[in-house]
Amino acid sequence: MIGVAVLGYGFMGTTHLAAWKMMEGCSVLGLWGRNRAKLEEAASRYGVEPITELDNILKNDKIEVVDICTPTYTHVELAVRALEAGKHVLVEKPMALNLGEADRMIRAARKNGRKLMVAHVLRFFPEYMRVKELVDGGHLGEITSLRAWRGGPAPEWSPWFMDLEKSGGVAVDLAIHDVDYAIWVNGGLPSRVYAKIVNLVHKEYRVHDFALITLRFPTGSIAVIEANWALPKTYPFTMKLEIDGSKGVVQLDNQTPIPLKMWTGDKVEGFAPETLPWKPGVHPFPLDPFYREIRHFVECIIQDRKPITDGEEARKSLATCLAAVESSEKGAPVTVGG
Amino acid sequence: MYLVEKVRTGFLGVAHFHADSYAQSLKTIPQAELVGVFDRDKGLAHEFSQKFSVPTYDDMEKLLKICDAVVITSENALHHEYAVKAAEEGKHILCEKPMTTTLRDADELVGLVEKKRIVFQMCYVMRYHTVTSLARDLVVGGRIGRLLVMVGTNKLNRSLPLLRAWFTDKSLSGGGAVMDHTVHLSDLMRWISSAEVVEVYTEIGRNANPKLQVEDSFLTTVVMGDGSIGHIDGSWTYSSGHYTWGDVTLELLGSEGVLQVDAFRQNVYFISSEKPDDRLVWHYYGCNPDLLLVKDFIQCILGGGKPRANVYDGRQGVAVTLASYQSSMEGRPVRPG
Numbered sequence: 001m002i003g004v005a006v007l008g009y010g011f012m013g014t015t016h017l018a019a020w021k022m023m024e025g026c027s028v029l030g031l032w033g034r035n036r037a038k039l040e041e042a043a044s045r046y047g048v049e050p051i052t053e054l055d056n057i058l059k060n061d062k063i064e065v066v067d068i069c070t071p072t073y074t075h076v077e078l079a080v081r082a083l084e085a086g087k088h089v090l091v092e093k094p095m096a097l098n099l100g101e102a103d104r105m106i107r108a109a110r111k112n113g114r115k116l117m118v119a120h121v122l123r124f125f126p127e128y129m130r131v132k133e134l135v136d137g138g139h140l141g142e143i144t145s146l147r148a149w150r151g152g153p154a155p156e157w158s159p160w161f162m163d164l165e166k167s168g169g170v171a172v173d174l175a176i177h178d179v180d181y182a183i184w185v186n187g188g189l190p191s192r193v194y195a196k197i198v199n200l201v202h203k204e205y206r207v208h209d210f211a212l213i214t215l216r217f218p219t220g221s222i223a224v225i226e227a228n229w230a231l232p233k234t235y236p237f238t239m240k241l242e243i244d245g246s247k248g249v250v251q252l253d254n255q256t257p258i259p260l261k262m263w264t265g266d267k268v269e270g271f272a273p274e275t276l277p278w279k280p281g282v283h284p285f286p287l288d289p290f291y292r293e294i295r296h297f298v299e300c301i302i303q304d305r306k307p308i309t310d311g312e313e314a315r316k317s318l319a320t321c322l323a324a325v326e327s328s329e330k331g332a333p334v335t336v337g338g
Numbered sequence: 339m340y341l342v343e344k345v346r347t348g349f350l351g352v353a354h355f356h357a358d359s360y361a362q363s364l365k366t367i368p369q370a371e372l373v374g375v376f377d378r379d380k381g382l383a384h385e386f387s388q389k390f391s392v393p394t395y396d397d398m399e400k401l402l403k404i405c406d407a408v409v410i411t412s413e414n415a416l417h418h419e420y421a422v423k424a425a426e427e428g429k430h431i432l433c434e435k436p437m438t439t440t441l442r443d444a445d446e447l448v449g450l451v452e453k454k455r456i457v458f459q460m461c462y463v464m465r466y467h468t469v470t471s472l473a474r475d476l477v478v479g480g481r482i483g484r485l486l487v488m489v490g491t492n493k494l495n496r497s498l499p500l501l502r503a504w505f506t507d508k509s510l511s512g513g514g515a516v517m518d519h520t521v522h523l524s525d526l527m528r529w530i531s532s533a534e535v536v537e538v539y540t541e542i543g544r545n546a547n548p549k550l551q552v553e554d555s556f557l558t559t560v561v562m563g564d565g566s567i568g569h570i571d572g573s574w575t576y577s578s579g580h581y582t583w584g585d586v587t588l589e590l591l592g593s594e595g596v597l598q599v600d601a602f603r604q605n606v607y608f609i610s611s612e613k614p615d616d617r618l619v620w621h622y623y624g625c626n627p628d629l630l631l632v633k634d635f636i637q638c639i640l641g642g643g644k645p646r647a648n649v650y651d652g653r654q655g656v657a658v659t660l661a662s663y664q665s666s667m668e669g670r671p672v673r674p675g
Binding site for chain 1: 486487489491539541542543544545546547548554555556557559561567569571573575576577579580591593595596669670671
């Protein structure tokens with residue numbers, strides 16, 4: 001039985017918690033957070049023990065895995081402490097706010113011989129997995145371009161998202177999903193990045209809410225990634241992908257293929273078992289991307305394998321997003337890598 | 339009895355597919371008369387002449403003598419020569435995009451058209467599409483607040499440019515997808531925002547069709563004079579099995595809302611079952627912008643109106659396109675000339 005502690009009781013914390021509760025061979029031994037009232041509410045909702053002292057997790061030998069779902073700016077300290085304490089660490093994306101922090105985490109994992117995985121969940125969405133299979137199977141031939149679109153209303157429910165210093169803004173927090181995916185299907189880092197990353201409508205915050213990132217890979221394949229928090233509150237969370245290749249084209253979006261819709265009163269709700277909108281407790285978990293992602297991490301621990309998005313791999317998308325921000329500030333293309 | 343005034347219209351070059359659609363449209367307009375066709379390729383001219391029952395002319399000068407107006411749907415690189423000849427003769431001109439392949443030619447044409455006081459209309463059909471026109475009205479009417487971002491695609495089924503060899507012959511087309519498919523979106527962005535493109539950054543990627551001598555895949559980021567941001571993907575990279583010819587989509591983000599356009603999305607789906615690999619095919623039933631474009635041209639000539647897209651709009655399209663090539667070559671953002 002693998003003992004697990006989840007840090008953070010926000011949207012991602014409770015999402016992961018629900019998935020951990022379904023995981024065979026694992027037992028959630030505690031939930032940690034700074035706000036006692038919120039911690040106890042979430043812990044009782046999921047039937048886990050609330051823990052207020054981090055040391056009680058780090059010193060507990062029964063806890064092998066620490067799953068960090070706290071705000072981005074707290075990742076590095078928590079991850080390094082957990083790794084130093086001999087825990088395997090799953091950490092939400094983005095892994096950190098800068099490459100110095102990312103490298104500290106990577107070094108701590110290496111030094112302590114523990115697994116570090118960054119939760120780039122897009123790699124576990126069934127439609128994105130299917131596209132990757134088509135690419136790997138050679139069905140698209142050589143990839144020539146990728147268009148990705150991701151957006152919804154700004155996450156104002158958690159104020160730290162709306163603070164550039166704490167979340168990195170829409171490029172580092174949101175676009176990183178598709179940047180990671182583009183790196184995955186293109187087989188590595190882009191060579192050049194050009195971007196427009198701005199505060200479009202949320203003038204009351206110091207944060208980027210719109211990113212338009214163009215990538216060029218060493219193969220000559222190109223990509224454009226739009227990440228958008230500048231949308232009206234009624235806008236459904238939407239993701240779209242299109243990849244063109246020498247042999248074919250693949251397209252997906254999460255809004256059209258909704259296999260079940262429900263109208264009740266003045267509301268309409270869509271349900272797709274494997275995709276968004278995801279509601280804890282509503283969907284069958286084995287198809288859920290969060291379940292798959294965590295399952296992968298557990299298998300990597302049991303079988304001593306390298307997680308698909310370990311620290312080194314996740315560093316690539318972070319480096320690319322940071323280069324995009326730099327490009328936007330400079331008004332010029334920026335070279336990544338090195 | 340009263341005189342019905344007809345605009346006698348000739349075609350100078352029919353190498354572009356759009357010639358057929360414009361001719362069909364002209365045929366339905368009572369105030370227009372199709373009087374002849376010239377093409378340097380006699381075979382093409384003959385084909386067109388058969389299809390639309392119009393006489394062919396081997397000598398462009400002779401055709402010009404009997405015309406009030408011309409439609410120029412030749413290879414891109416010949417637009418300038420044909421337009422200058424027609425303008426010198428005082429003929430009204432409907433010109434396929436891109437207007438010219440060099441900025442010098444474009445500027446010369448702007449001067450000539452102004453001097454000759456003729457109607458010169460660019461075939462920027464998207465200004466005539468009811469959906470993009472509606473989008474512009476909504477934006478201009480303030481419905482999404484201040485316009486901040488415009489992201490567009492005008493992608494093309496990759497098999498189409500192969501149907502006429504000149505499209506992929508740089509000496510006749512001036513270039514590939516960048517030359518062919520930058521202007522519809524850059525023009526829509528200018529039209530909707532009432533601002534000029536002041537900065538262009540383009541990545542030209544490796545080709546989806548490596549056999550082409552011209553580029554077929556590119557991504558362009560633009561900045562408008564009012565500070566708004568735009569993005570253009572006009573790649574010829576949709577699969578040859580794509581459900582339709584391509585698309586025109588435009589996302590318009592404003593301070594108070596967002597508007598998304600998929601201009602050619604009105605289709606019925608048809609699935610044949612003759613062969614095992616038959617696939618879904620879309621049959622379009624939406625607005626026919628070509629007809630509205632040609633009607634406007636005729637009306638401008640008869641009624642003295644101003645076309646929605648004129649010679650200067652043509653010039654600005656050329657400037658953005660050429661800046662795009664320069665940016666790609668130099669690896670930096672470029673200000674259009």
